[in-house]
Amino acid sequence: MANTKAYAATSADSGLAAYAIDRRELRADDVAIEIDYCGVCHSDLHTVENDWGGSKYPVVPGHEIIGRVTAVGSGxxxxxxxxxxxxxxxxxxxxxxxxxxxxxxxYCLDGSTMTYGGFDRHDGSITHGGYSERIVVSERFVVRIPENLDPASAAPILCAGITTYSPLKHFNVGKGHKVGVLGMGGLGHMGVKIAKALGAEVTIFTRSEAKVAEAKKQGADHVIISTDPEQMKAAKGSFDYLLDTIPVAHDLNPYLNCLSYDGTHILVGLLTPIEPAVQAGLLVTKRRVIAGSLIGGMPETQEVLDFCAEHDITCDVEMLDIRHINEAYERMKKGDVKYRFVIDMKTLKDS
Amino acid sequence: MANTKAYAATSADSGLAAYAIDRRELRADDVAIEIDYCGVCHSDLHTVENDWGGSKYPVVPGHEIIGRVTAVGSGxxxxxxxxxxxxxxxxxxxxxxxxxxxxxxxYCLDGSTMTYGGFDRHDGSITHGGYSERIVVSERFVVRIPENLDPASAAPILCAGITTYSPLKHFNVGKGHKVGVLGMGGLGHMGVKIAKALGAEVTIFTRSEAKVAEAKKQGADHVIISTDPEQMKAAKGSFDYLLDTIPVAHDLNPYLNCLSYDGTHILVGLLTPIEPAVQAGLLVTKRRVIAGSLIGGMPETQEVLDFCAEHDITCDVEMLDIRHINEAYERMKKGDVKYRFVIDMKTLKDS
Structure with missing residues (x-):
């Protein structure tokens, strides 16, 4: 399957362009997939631009991949x-x-192999993601898309959806709980929908009055303007959970203060130092918890797809011609997308 | 009961000296206690010297109080x-x-009334602690000392014991778990004994090779020298829980790295900012948790006393004549006590 067409970056500042990559021959447990849609995650952009270091070029991003099986291995x-x-x-x-x-x-103790930029465990080759015509993946890492989910808008469930669903489930969010969602991007808006479907009362924290209407549209029961000290003070001690999707350094202390005793602040978007420093007293005096959570395991990834199908949840997406991916990245940098770009891979054939 | 004899500080730099205080007349739900022993907690010292601000003089410290009931209210x-x-x-x-x-x-939503330096909820008077002949306390906040516990060395269970027992129980520490204990003071050495009695395999982290023998004597199965990068590296990902009793700012990151996925770092000694900053990635990529915990509730305080009686656990104490309390504070500042001073209140009568 050599010469599969893909979009790749060949250096940190080259942008993405059409590129030929190899896809491996099928191993016994492999599934070959023709890709229909691929969501555009902020991680794609960070990796293309080597923001986290360690990017291995050419980078073919994309880990929110939806497609149809075209062939399967013997096993x-x-x-x-x-x-x-x-x-x-x-x-x-x-x-x-x-x-x-x-x-x-x-959480594999040996480190899991990422969909792109990882090393294949058999032949050591660099893995390539979903901005591509095809992909070949071991069936354990393939999930089934329920029939009643729109495939294009289901794509981001594979990252934004599972990233928010997994901790909400793990930390037992359910009926009667008050959940605050921090950040109104791809993750945040999925977090709102999923927390609501789990039975929680959901509040969106936003910095700006201008986003209140949009927050309500997303299904939030309440909105708190986090830059208003009065509103933050009134919220003191009232939340069971905070789902924090903010991907850049921010002060956790005013939010921790909004948690009840035994409340849990869940980080899913932050990988850098927690600055300014957390006041340990805010944790100790109320048995509060700061937790982190990373995507989700394969059984839970199937579970979130089935859950979304049952509750009629998909991501709000803007369809994208792959030839406009570099412009899309520029718009993402400005937060100008509601809430996820999804590449229509038919446009790759035309490119 | 006016003119009960107590030891009090009248200002931040006066030290402790004999002082007369009032104890209230018995209310219906009150228990009058003649005090036999009182443990000396680091909080006493911090409050006497107004390290945390807000100390209300005269300060009569002491919240590890053991004594005998001399009278009870009608109810x-x-x-x-x-x-x-x-x-x-x-x-x-x-x-x-x-x-x-x-x-x-x-975690009372209205704020609990501390044994000393708090405001009585009925008459607004300042509460006075256990460096005193007597105390009068509502029965809900009195616990029974099991007969087979040595009363003097049981005193610190009321603070150091419950502070470590409560989170170990709450976060479900038990058989098969690997628990690391940070800090080898009053809290730390009780944490080791209690975690062992709960069935865990216990490691003490210490900065100094000189403390290894003492750590083993405390019942630790293993000792890790936290200043040895090789030992810390070897411990990567191997702990289920860390019980962190260190009361001053310290770098949590090397310890977090020692936790397995789903591992929990429990803060019980720190109230100040967590500096240097915690790397959020250490939480997110392994679903690790940083939690805080404060003493324990009244049912659990009775529970820890019964647990210690059942498992023959007491605190290692050094008996103290109350007239030497100021010297004891100086020794505590240097960490020169194994592991808790307990005042023999008979010495107050002689003073």
Whole structure:
């Protein structure tokens, strides 16, 4: 399958352009997928521009992949030609450690293999993501797309959806709980929909009065302007959970103060130092918790798709011609997307 | 009961000296206690010297109080004259909020009344602690001292014991878990004993090779020298829990790195900013948690006393003549006590 067409960056400042990549021959447990749609995650942009260091060029981004099975390896049991399937952030892991055995492949003790920019565990080649005609993935890392989900707007469930669903489930969010969502981007708006579907009362924290209407449109029961000291003071001690999707350094202390005793502040967007410093007293005096969470394991990724199908949840997307991906990145830098770009991969054939 | 003899500080730099204080007449639910022993907690020292601000002089410290009931109010049902009882860090709370109704009086939404330096909820007077002949406390905030516990060395269970027991129980520490204990003071050495009794495999982290023998003597299964990068590297990802009793700012990141996925770092000694900053990535990429915990509620304070009696756990104490309390404070500042001073209150009568 050499010479699959893809969009790749060849250096940190080259932008994305059409590129030929190899896709491996099918191994026994492999599924070959023709890609229909691929969501555009902020991680794609960070990796293309090497913001986190360690990017390995050429980078073919994309880990919110939806497509149809075109062929399966001799040992594949769960999928057949024509099935509508998805691939998320991982394509492999050690499969034998305690995390993998618990279906928590994202916490694989040997490190999971990322969909792009990882190293294939068999031949050491660099993995390439979903801005591409095709992908070949071991069936353990393939999920089924429920029939009643619109495939294009389901794509971001594979990253933004699972990233918010996994901690909400793990930390037992449900009926009667008050959940605050910080950040109104791709993750935040999915967090609102999922927390609502889990039965929680949901408040969006936003810095700007101008976003209140949009927050309500997303289904939030309440909106708090986080820059208004009076509103923040009134919210003191009132939340069971805060789902924090903000990807840049921000002061957690005013938010921690909004948590009840035993409240949990869940970080899903931040990877850098927590600055300014957290006041330990805010944790100790109320048994509050700061937790982190990373995407979700494969069983839970299937679960969130089924959950979204059951609750009629999809992502708000803007369809994108892959030839405009560099402009899309520029718009993402300005926060100018509601809430996720999804590439229509037919446009790759035309490019 | 006016003119009860106590030891008090009258200003931040006066030290402690004999002083006369009033103890209230018995209310219906009150228990009058003649004090036999009182543990000396670092909080006493901080309050006497106004390290945290807000100290209200005269300060009569002491919240690890053991004594005998000398009289009870008309409505008291659980205690009678002659009972050996204890009083810990709290003497009252609102009793009606969700926290109080759950037996978590330490997280009372209206603020619990501290044993010393608090305001009595009925008459607004300042509460005075256990460096005193007597104390009068509502029976809800009195606990029973099991017969087979040595009363003097049980005193610190009322603060150091419950402070470590409560989070270990709350976060479900038990058989098969690997627990690291940070800090080898009053809290740390109780944490080791309690975690061992709960069935955990316990490691003490210490900065100095010189403390290894002492750590082993405390019952630790293993010791890690936290200043040795090789030992810290070898411990990467291997702990389920870290019980962090260190009361001053320290870098949490090397310790977080020692936690497995889903590991929990429990702060019980720190109230100040967490500096240097925690790397959010260490939480997110392994679903790790930083939690805080404050003493424990009244039902759990009785529980830890019964647990310690069952498992033959007491605190290692050095008995103190109250006339030497100021020298004891100086020694505590240098960490020169193994592991808790306990005042023999007979010495107050002689003073």
């Amino acid at each position: 594949v049991t769960h999928y057949k030609e024509g099935d509508m399937v998805g691939v998320g952030c991982m394509v492999d892991s050690c499969r034998t450690c305690s995390a993998c055995e618990s279906g928590l492949e994202q | 008291v049902t659980h205690y009678k004259e002659g009972d050996m009882v204890g009083v810990g860090c709290m003497v009252d709370s609102c009793r009606t909020c969700s926290a109080c109704e759950s037996g978590l009086e330490q």
